Amino acid sequence: MKKLIAMLLALVMVFALCACGQQAAPAAAPAAEEAPAAEAAAPAADDAAAESGEGKVFNIYAWNEEFKGFFEKYYTVPEGVTVNWIIVPNQGSAYQDALDEALLAQADADDDEKVDMFLAEDDYILKYTNSEATQDIRALGVTDFSNAYTYTVQAASDANGVVKGVSFQCCPSALIYRRSIAKDVLGTDDPAEVQAKLDSWEKFEAVAADAKAKGYYMTSSEAEDYRVFSNNADAPWVDENGNLQFTDAIQTWMKQAKDFSDKGYTINADIWSDECTAQQFGDGKTMCFFGPAWYFNFCMGNAQDPEKGCMGDWAICEGPAAHYWGGTWLLAPAGTDNPTMLADVMNTFINDEDVCSKLVENEAQFCNNQAVNAKYAEDPNFGSEFLGGQNPNAVFVELATKIKFENHTIFDQHCNEKLQENWRQFCQGEVTEDEALANFYKAINERFPDVVTP
Amino acid sequence: MKKHRGISYAKWGYLFILPFFIAYLLFSFLPQALTIYNSFFDNYRQGLTQIGPTFVGVKNYIKLFTPDKTGTIDILKYAGNTLILWVGGAIPQIVIALLLAVFFTSYRLKIKGQQFFKTVIYMPNLIMASAFSMLFFTLFSNVGPVNQLIQAWGWSDVPIDFFAKKVTVRTLICSMNFLMWFGNTTILLMAGIMGIDQNLFEAAEIDGANSVQVLFRVTLPLLTPILVYTVITAMIGGLQMFDVPQVLTNGAGNPNRTSMTLIMYLNNYLGGSKNYGMAGAISVIIFIITGILSLIVFRTLTKKD
Structure with missing residues (x-):
């Protein structure tokens, strides 16, 4: 009898632990969650990567799953390359601490361990752009910023105007109000x-x-x-x-x-x-709430x-003053062993009209491509279900022109x-x-x- | 005349304890020495730029003990917080644990289902402290179940903000530490009591002592070594209190930094800026405080009449 009770208690305890672990862990423990490449690149296709002379593992550092979702849906990973997401929650300074360690160890890291791209928010992007840890993306082949919003390019530039990353979104922030x-x-x-x-x-x-x-x-x-x-x-x-x-x-x-x-x-x-x-x-x-597209859709x-x-x-409407909030930039770390793919990812998310359109249409993003946004702003059939049919792009296109990154x-x-x-x-x-x-x-x-x- | 010497087995003894000393040297002593060494340097990161290490003497210590504009010396304030949070949890913990241990070991009471109770009181200790704090954070949040109950029962119209008041935050931290550790202490003290010769209890009873007298005249004096051990280990653990208040207050130790413990303060210097100089200095202070307090506790509790 005693043994039975002890056994039962032990089981209850184990379940309790599991339950707590599942709920609390993502918020409490800033443990790095290494997602071992779900893409499952066919091992036979290794030759393709070897031909281009670039790394076979593309490591991306991020703090949440938002961009991972877009990337997996809309970017075609070159054959032979495995994408490895290293997702560390923002809590405390866990994400930046982990990223900093990786960037500072970049020079000595094995090719497969090198950071190939990382995500940063506007609040701390300067820490990375104004350092040796990031590199000029023009040199890598990302040269066309004609459709990107100027502030997104300014934000990703260092003090000398060298551009080191791109954003896949533009984040004019609006007043979001309850209609009722x-x-x-x-x-x-x-x-x-x-x-x-x-x-x-x-x-x-x-x-x-x-x-x-x-x-x-x-x-x-x-x-x-x-x-x-x-x-x-x-x-x-x-x-x-x-x-x-x-x-x-x-x-x-x-x-x-x-x-x-x-x-x-x-x-x-x-x-x-x-x-x-x-x-x-x-x-x-x-x-009233205040926020850009990512706030109300994510x-x-x-x-x-x-x-x-x-x-x-x-x-949504403009509210008392125009402003922007946040935004996620894709930055190019110095020493990546996948420069071609990196440039390709960046070009895709700002210049590929097809991908940018899908971001707007399927993901309710306000993308970083003025032509695409304008197209939807003028489309009378485009509206957000969340906003009761209102066309968010029509508001955001106007607000985007007022953003200053200063x-x-x-x-x-x-x-x-x-x-x-x-x-x-x-x-x-x-x-x-x-x-x-x-x-x-x-x-x-x-x-x-x-x-x-x- | 040559004296015959017996075979010495001592070298085997030394050999067997060697691994401990190597591990201690590598993982405890060396880091400790390095911490002290680091505390004399300016060594931190600003953004991604490494600053130092530059030797600065005792500058870090002076900075720690410089009062701010209101005259508070931060590190003393946080040491005070730590002590309050520890004592608030440790006193009920030891008193309750002692009572439970006496009940469980009493041959007169013969409590049934002891195994069950012992397992249950030990359980909270098995949950990770941070998970336990997250649980409490959710339970006591302004939209959490506790506040919903309070409002449903009509005790208060507005939710009680448990995390905005000094008293409630501290009480929560103390009760969590109490809940997590009293089972552990009970088991330690039970082991101590069971090590006492049963004849003494019987003799006391035959002499007509009541149970209170037995507790104070027989059990407690003979339990002293274990009790001292329990108090000192609990205190060392208490001075290093971190996870519960860190998670419960989201690292800020608020309101007004009144639940900021010494290790949380240390962590403020480490997270984000890797300030080994200041963090090292704080560690050294904690080391000294721990040493002094342990000595005091040891002296008071083992004092001979």
Whole structure:
């Protein structure tokens, strides 16, 4: 009997462990997940790769599966080459830590171990473009940027204008609003009319008060509209002498965040928290979100949930100020042993009209090809089911022209994240303003000892 | 006259313990020496640029002990946090474990189903600490089941933000550590109690001692060596507390860094910038603190009347 009970308990325990492992591991443990090439290149075709004199293994570093999906669907891998995805979640600084180690060891690595392409976000792209770890892609044969959006090329260039990567998407960010709530608060859900009522911060704040009066939240996090301000900053986070500075734009956001929190217009939660994303379910009470195409088609999964979601109850407009958010760049590491394939991948995702069209049509992306985007912007039959039939490209084509990639530093990601994290506690009333700022400075100096904080 | 010497087997003994010493030298002593060495250098990365190593003497230590504008010395604050978080978990852990151990070993109570209980109380220890924290994070989040229950039962109209308040965050961390470790301590203490001569308990009973007297006059004094061992190992583990608060607070130790432990502080310097100088200096401080506290605990608990 005893043995039976012990056995049962042991089994229960093992199952419990498995269950926990499955759910918690991707978020908690930043363990590198090595996906051993599902492409299964036929071993017999090895000769093809050998002929071109290039490596047989194409290693791609990424932090999530988004681009992997597009790559596997739309890119034809040359015969004899195995694609190896090394996916390390972004949590903490796990992705960059793993990538940095690999890039710094690039010169001594075996050919099959070399990084052949890696993905980076706009918040830290400068760290890689302004270093020896990346190389000029013009020299590799990626020369035609005529259809790419200028800012995507600027972002991937180093200080001397040498282009080191391309983006497969363009990320003008829009105000994404719930149609049903807009109808209740503003009396209309028509994008043009909503835009007219929300085209400045004064109007935005006035509407926030109306929304609150009707029992809604204007935004689901005080940091929801952070990018609208930070993208329009007129100076970088750290000046040329290494001094940390708060631009007017950031200070305005800080004031607004506190104000919105005190007045109950928003929820104090991280924009990626469960609490914030739960607002995207059908029973959510939040009117406005901000984000580009990737935000509503990749990150707003709750809204697309077949049972609890609210497909079609959304629409987009420019909002109080034009801005962009994020974007994924494909960068060319120095020392890759597959330069031809690398250039081919890059060319495919910016210049192959067929592939770019599929990205727009099947994946709801706003691709990095102006001609293709324009084609869909003018197509009266093109519309997004998620947006209740609205044509997102028509909005984004206009917004894309306003994007500026200016005032960026290698410190941006850390500054943005830590400011939001520490300022939230002040908004919640858990710490004083001075404490919040002191903690922010500490966090900056722990990562960057050379930055001078006030 | 030549004295006949017996065959010495000692060399075999040395041979057999050699692997341990080699492993200790390679994997413990050498890293420790290197850590101390590194703590005297400026050695970090800014972006992808390596800065240093440059010898800077005790600059890193001075930086650690320089008060900020509000007069707080960060490392002392985090050492305080660590101690509070450890004590908050360790006191209930040792008290409950001691009680359970006494109950389980009592020949008078003869508790049935001991194996079952022992397995169950040990179980939380088998789950990875980070998974356990993720579980608690989800349970106590603002949209999690605990808050749903609180609201459903009408205890509060708005969700209680467990992760925004110092008291609740610390309580959660302490209770998780307690839950994870009390089973382990119980089993250790049971082994200790079972090692005590049963005759002594019987003799005490015949002399008319009640169970409280037996506990304090017989069990505890004879259990001291095991108890000291338990407290010291728990303390060393407690000073290195990392995974539970790290995952529960997403690495920030908030609110206001009041649940930031020493190792989390160290990790702030390592993650992203590989600052071996500062991280080394913090390690050395932790080493010294651990040494001093272990000595104090050892002295107090083994003090002869």
